[in-house]
Amino acid sequence: MSYLMSPVQKARLTLDYLNANGGELPEEVVDRFLIVTIKESNFLSSVKTVKMNSRTYRVPTWEFGSRALHVRTRGQALSDANRTTPTTAGPTITAYDYGAEIVLERENLESGVEGAGMINLIMRELMKRVKEDAAEIAIQSSTVSADTDLVNFNGFHTAVVTNTAAAGTTRLSRTNATTLFKTVPSQFRGANMTIRTSVNALIDYSNSIGDRPTQLGDRAVGQWYDEWQGKKIIGDQEFPETLAPGTNTIAVCSNEKNFCVGLHRQITADNDKDIRAGTIFVVFTVRMGAAWAVEKAAAKLTGILAS
Numbered sequence: 001m002s003y004l005m006s007p008v009q010k011a012r013l014t015l016d017y018l019n020a021n022g023g024e025l026p027e028e029v030v031d032r033f034l035i036v037t038i039k040e041s042n043f044l045s046s047v048k049t050v051k052m053n054s055r056t057y058r059v060p061t062w063e064f065g066s067r068a069l070h071v072r073t074r075g076q077a078l079s080d081a082n083r084t085t086p087t088t089a090g091p092t093i094t095a096y097d098y099g100a101e102i103v104l105e106r107e108n109l110e111s112g113v114e115g116a117g118m119i120n121l122i123m124r125e126l127m128k129r130v131k132e133d134a135a136e137i138a139i140q141s142s143t144v145s146a147d148t149d150l151v152n153f154n155g156f157h158t159a160v161v162t163n164t165a166a167a168g169t170t171r172l173s174r175t176n177a178t179t180l181f182k183t184v185p186s187q188f189r190g191a192n193m194t195i196r197t198s199v200n201a202l203i204d205y206s207n208s209i210g211d212r213p214t215q216l217g218d219r220a221v222g223q224w225y226d227e228w229q230g231k232k233i234i235g236d237q238e239f240p241e242t243l244a245p246g247t248n249t250i251a252v253c254s255n256e257k258n259f260c261v262g263l264h265r266q267i268t269a270d271n272d273k274d275i276r277a278g279t280i281f282v283v284f285t286v287r288m289g290a291a292w293a294v295e296k297a298a299a300k301l302t303g304i305l306a307s
Contacts, residue, residue, distance in 0.1 A: 004028065004232075006162045008095070008136065011167065016126060017220075019026045020252070022099070023197065033258045035282060039132055039136075039237040039238060040132065040237060041132065041135040041136075041139075041236050041237055041238045042234075043135045043138065043139055043196075043236060043238060044131070044138065044261060046194075046234075046257075046258045047138075047156075047256050047257065047259040047260070047262070048256075048258070048259065048293075049260070049261045049262075049263060050093070050260055050261070050262050050263070051262075051263060052093065052095055052134045052255065052262045052263060052264040052289075054264070055094065055095050055264055055287075055292055056092055056094050056095070057092065057093045057095075057230070057262045058090050058091070058092045058093075058287075059090040059092070059093065059260050059291060059293045060090045060109075061087075061088065061089065061090040061091075061293060061294060062086050062087075062088055063086060063087045063088075063294075064084060064086050065087055065091050066084075066085040070082040070220055071131060090293065091291040091292065091293065091295070092291070093260060093262035093289045093290060093291045094117070094153065094263035094289045095122065095263070095265075095287045095288055095289045096150075096152040096153070096288065096289055097285065097287050098130070098133075098137065098149075098285070098287070098288065099283060099284065099285045099286075100126065100130050100133070100135070100283070100284040100285075101281065101283045101284075102126060102168060102281075102282050103123060103279055103280070103281055104118075104119075104122070104280040104281075104282070105191070105278055105279055105280075106278040106280065107278070112167075117231070119280075121270065122282065123282065126282065126284060127267070127269065127284070128245070130195060130267055130284045130286070131271070132238070134267070134288060135238050135288060136238045136286070137149065137150060137155070138155055138156060138261050138288070139155050139156045139157060139238050140155050140156075140157070140158070140238065140240060141153050141154060141155035141158065141290070142154055142155065142158040144253075146234065151252075152289070153289055153290060153291070156252065156259055156290070157239070157250050157252050157300060159291065159292055159295060160252055160254075160298045160299065160300040161295070161296060162295055162296045163183045163184060163185065163296065163298065163299035163300070163301060164183065164238050164299065164300045164301075165179050165183045165299065165300075165301050166301070166302050166303045167179075167301050167302065167303045167305075168303055169245075169248065169303050169304075169305050170303075170304070170305055171201070171204035171205075171208065171304065171305045172176040172181035172197060172201040172202070172204050172205040172233075172251065172265070173204070173205060173208045174205075174208065174209070174228060176204060176301060176304070177205070177228040177233070177251075178228075178229075179231070179301065180195065180251055180253045180299055180300075180301040181193075181195075181228070181231070181253055181299075183253070183299035183300075183301070184253055184254075184297070184299040185296065185297070188255075188294075188296075188297035188298075190255060191205050191230075192255045192257070193231055193254060193255050194231060194232045194233070194234055194253070194254070194255075194256055195228060195231055195232070195233045195234065195251050195253045196233075196234045196236050196239065196251065196252050196254075196256070197234070197235060197236070197237035197239055197248075197249060197251035197252070197304065198235060198236065198240070198241045198249040198304075198306050199236070199237055199239075199241075200235075200241055200249065200306040201235065201239075201241075201249050201251060201304050201306050202226060202233055202234070202235030203235070204305075204306075205225075205226070205228075205233060207224065207275065209225045211223070218261075231253070235265065241306040241307075243302075244250050247305060247306055247307035248302070248303055248304060248305060248306055249300050249304045249306035250300055250301060250303075250304060251301045252298060252299070252300050252301075253298065253299045253300075253301075254297065254298035254299070255297065258292060258293050258294055258297055259290065259291075259292055259293070259298075260290060260291055260292070260293055261288060261289075261290045262288060262289045262290065262291075263281045263286070263287070263288050264287040264288070264289075265285065265286060265288075266286065267284060267285075267286045268282050268284065268285050269282065269283070269285070270282075270283045270285070271283070272286075
């Protein structure tokens with residue numbers, strides 16, 4: 001009589017998996033894992049983060065968007081049409097739930113590379129991965145994305161729709177950086193603005209500066225150059241480089257503190273164990289959302305060649 005074995009959860013990190021893939025510790029093997037570098041972004045530390053006490057949060061804005069000063073006749077009040085009122089509406093951030101989970105078998109902590117330090121390794125590296133994923137979600141989320149993890153809201157670059165320009169499938173240069181900056185309405189241009197784009201686009205920009213036979217070109221050849229007219233150009237590893245037609249990226253010019261990431265729950269780690277199964281569960285959760293406080297104060301350049 002034959003019996004069918006119950007299916008094993010695909011995502012479980014088992015001792016057999018470690019053994020088959022070089023992770024179990026036989027004799028004469030280095031006792032530490034070599035940690036493979038993941039993407040890194042300073043995005044979350046550059047934008048504004050807000051603590052949400054509710055699942056939704058309205059970003060309050062105040063604007064005198066039209067002319068307040070009008071011709072006046074002495075001794076007479078201004079007409080109703082010429083009286084000024086501020087616009088106080090602001091965008092609403094909605095927080096969504098995200099989670100990460102890993103299941104360990106107890107043998108991993110006894111026989112695997114790192115030994116008793118395995119759980120600390122997992123917690124440390126998974127926390128780094130979760131933080132980086134949070135940056136990716138805040139940057140790349142789009143309500144029309146094919147990626148189900150990115151469909152809750154429009155993120156840092158996808159939400160910029162008012163002020164856009166096209167690079168025409170050219171590499172990032174002084175010329176199209178100028179085009180991007182000029183696309184920002186004049187009243188929003190300030191000293192604290194940056195240009196955030198992909199890593200390859202920044203490399204191309206630096207190379208284009210180095211090709212100029214000037215002192216600035218010599219400086220760019222001798223060191224990494226990442227400024228346009230005093231505005232910092234940031235090459236972000238979480239910016240996409242495979243947008244249509246497949247090798248393109250984008251750049252966003254803004255005061256990044258104008259972009260708000262709302263956290264209803266900070267990144268939280270919990271763990272539990274199943275004594276009978278000999279497994280340990282580690283779960284990371286975060287509840288977050290994001291929105292531009294003033295979307296029209298930012299500009300986006302599309303069609304930048306990034307291959």
